[in-house]
Amino acid sequence: MPQPRDWWRDAVIYQIYPRSFADSDGDGIGDLPGITGRLDHLVELGVDAVWLSPFYPSPQADAGYDVADYRDVDPMFGNLADADKLIAAAHDRDLRVIVDLVPNHTSNAHPWFLAAVAAGRGSAERTRYVFRDGRGPDGAEPPNNWLSVFGGPAWTRVTEPDGAPGQWYLHLFDTAQPDLNWDNLEVHAEFEATLRFWLDRGVDGFRVDVAHGLIKQSDLADWHGPIEPLTGPGSAGNRPPMWDQDGVHEVYRAWRRLIDEYPGERILVAEAWVQPAERLAAYVRADEMHQAFNFEYLEAFWTAPAQYLVISRSLAASAAVEATTTWVLSNHDVLRHASRLGLPIGSPRPRGIGADDPQPDAALGLRRARAATMLMLALPGSAYLYQGEELGLPEHTTLPDEVRQDPTWHRSGGTERGRDGCRVPIPWEADAPSYGFGPADRAWLPQPESWAEYALDRQHGVAGSTYELYRSALALRRQHRTGRGPLTWERQDEHVLAFRSADVYVLTNFGEEPVDLPPDADVLLSSSPLPDDGRVPRDVTVWMA
Numbered sequence: 001m002p003q004p005r006d007w008w009r010d011a012v013i014y015q016i017y018p019r020s021f022a023d024s025d026g027d028g029i030g031d032l033p034g035i036t037g038r039l040d041h042l043v044e045l046g047v048d049a050v051w052l053s054p055f056y057p058s059p060q061a062d063a064g065y066d067v068a069d070y071r072d073v074d075p076m077f078g079n080l081a082d083a084d085k086l087i088a089a090a091h092d093r094d095l096r097v098i099v100d101l102v103p104n105h106t107s108n109a110h111p112w113f114l115a116a117v118a119a120g121r122g123s124a125e126r127t128r129y130v131f132r133d134g135r136g137p138d139g140a141e142p143p144n145n146w147l148s149v150f151g152g153p154a155w156t157r158v159t160e161p162d163g164a165p166g167q168w169y170l171h172l173f174d175t176a177q178p179d180l181n182w183d184n185l186e187v188h189a190e191f192e193a194t195l196r197f198w199l200d201r202g203v204d205g206f207r208v209d210v211a212h213g214l215i216k217q218s219d220l221a222d223w224h225g226p227i228e229p230l231t232g233p234g235s236a237g238n239r240p241p242m243w244d245q246d247g248v249h250e251v252y253r254a255w256r257r258l259i260d261e262y263p264g265e266r267i268l269v270a271e272a273w274v275q276p277a278e279r280l281a282a283y284v285r286a287d288e289m290h291q292a293f294n295f296e297y298l299e300a301f302w303t304a305p306a307q308y309l310v311i312s313r314s315l316a317a318s319a320a321v322e323a324t325t326t327w328v329l330s331n332h333d334v335l336r337h338a339s340r341l342g343l344p345i346g347s348p349r350p351r352g353i354g355a356d357d358p359q360p361d362a363a364l365g366l367r368r369a370r371a372a373t374m375l376m377l378a379l380p381g382s383a384y385l386y387q388g389e390e391l392g393l394p395e396h397t398t399l400p401d402e403v404r405q406d407p408t409w410h411r412s413g414g415t416e417r418g419r420d421g422c423r424v425p426i427p428w429e430a431d432a433p434s435y436g437f438g439p440a441d442r443a444w445l446p447q448p449e450s451w452a453e454y455a456l457d458r459q460h461g462v463a464g465s466t467y468e469l470y471r472s473a474l475a476l477r478r479q480h481r482t483g484r485g486p487l488t489w490e491r492q493d494e495h496v497l498a499f500r501s502a503d504v505y506v507l508t509n510f511g512e513e514p515v516d517l518p519p520d521a522d523v524l525l526s527s528s529p530l531p532d533d534g535r536v537p538r539d540v541t542v543w544m545a
């Protein structure tokens with residue numbers, strides 16, 4: 001395949017959530033052959049690469065982010081030969097393949113963890129994880145006060161081999177996801193072997209899960225601030241003891257040296273909920289990772305000043321380290337942006353929505369989502385799309401609670417609905433069983449009836465559909481190389497943002513009053529139809545030559 005230098009700097013990368021993309025065998029769960037069978041959709045859409053969420057052997061306590069074997073495929077998703085076929089089929093189509101690496105924790109079914117529990121206190125096996133004695137007279141209290149991101153304590157007590165209540169192990173996420181101890185060199189060696197395993201099979205890079213979490217402050221001091229990564233105070237000295245410790249950067253420098261041994265510019269992408277932008281930029285210094293997800297951008301409110309601030313700060317922070325910014329609006333952890341943007345501006349991002357909760361305005365959300373996506377795709381840098389957003393797919397906001405699978409729902413005692421609503425299998429064909437997700441009328445999470453209208457076959461070739469809008473925007477982005485910039489601001493005020501990116505003039509109107517186009521503007525594309533007077537209405541982005 002062609003090897004242009006720095007391909008990743010402006011790449012559009014499409015996230016596939018394997019269990020919900022395409023089901024080839026009718027068990028209601030997506031799989032690798034299903035993905036291979038649908039690759040032509042991604043070629044037609046016009047993306048450069050795919051990122052696959054985990055498909056490794058796993059008890060699926062956290063939808064595969066609890067990995068029991070880093071170098072195999074869960075039978076639910078296929079086998080290693082299927083992975084090889086998928087990589088080859090993608091490369092045949094000039095699509096690059098990025099896989100997910102989960103180094104902060106393993107599954108509690110990983111052989112290392114089973115051995116650690118069995119080997120007992122003081123064993124070498126326990127030093128691969130973070131085992132500690134409890135506090136209190138009989139060690140019945142957790143070693144510190146840390147909370148899990150998913151709710152409840154971040155510690156679980158084990159029973160020792162002799163049957164006595166024993167030590168506690170740290171898990172920043174679910175109890176089924178014990179944190180690894182990155183002070184142990186065996187852990188480094190194991191992950192380097194895993195990197196090589198997948199690099200040798202031809203993958204083009206790794207999305208590194210919880211990249212900001214690997215190293216903990218060595219004293220495991222109590223922490224009284226918020227546990228949610230991006231909400232923590234950003235100033236050095238007062239950083240949460242479990243996130244964004246300086247030691248993580250040594251790990252990524254070593255990985256960078258390792259992947260640079262391989263031809264073809266393979267990349268590392270940090271999933272790091274870190275702020276401010278300058279701290280995040282440290283992950284993408286020249287000798288570290290290539291990209292880091294810009295979650296501050298994802299979290300920014302839909303107003304001209306908020307968008308201006310986050311865009312300009314992100315560009316400045318990445319420019320300072322000669323990296324590119326990586327824009328993202330949706331993924332498998334957050335409310336889909338077609339629904340998020342249909343909530344009142346300024347409301348905090350809900351962690352899932354249930355039938356009894358206030359419902360987003362679907363039409364407004366979609367209108368804004370289309371405008372937001374066109375704004376994003378004009379920005380210099382790389383952009384990530386999440387499967388289904390090209391269909392304008394909303395969050396499933398009325399899932400019955402009894403089908404929810406996200407551990408957040410259970411661990412928070414039902415106070416957080418969790419992330420299942422953005423993980424529902426996507427619709428391909430309006431009139432087929434499971435909307436064409438698979439051959440059977442089964443899907444591991446139920447699809448709402450309203451999804452027929454979002455199915456690909458209802459939008460394909462239909463002028464004005466969200467799918468055709470994405471396709472046109474991606475084609476224009478490629479043609480004009482807006483991902484390479486540079487960006488120069490033309491207007492930024494209370495209601496309007498306008499900038500030039502490469503040779504495209506981009507304008508988004510966030511305000512109530514329609515806005516005039518510049519004289520002689522040649523409209524290339526607009527996120528919603530423009531009225532006859534040619535003025536730009538509210539919540540519309542226009543690209544002009």
Ligand code: TEU
Binds near residue numbers: 228271333
């Ligand atoms: O997410 C890390 C993470 O911090 C998220 O849990 C985030 O805080 C939350 O979802 C926001 O609502 C990664 C994966 O993307 C996620 O799916 C996993 O559950 C998590 O790591 C544990 O592996």
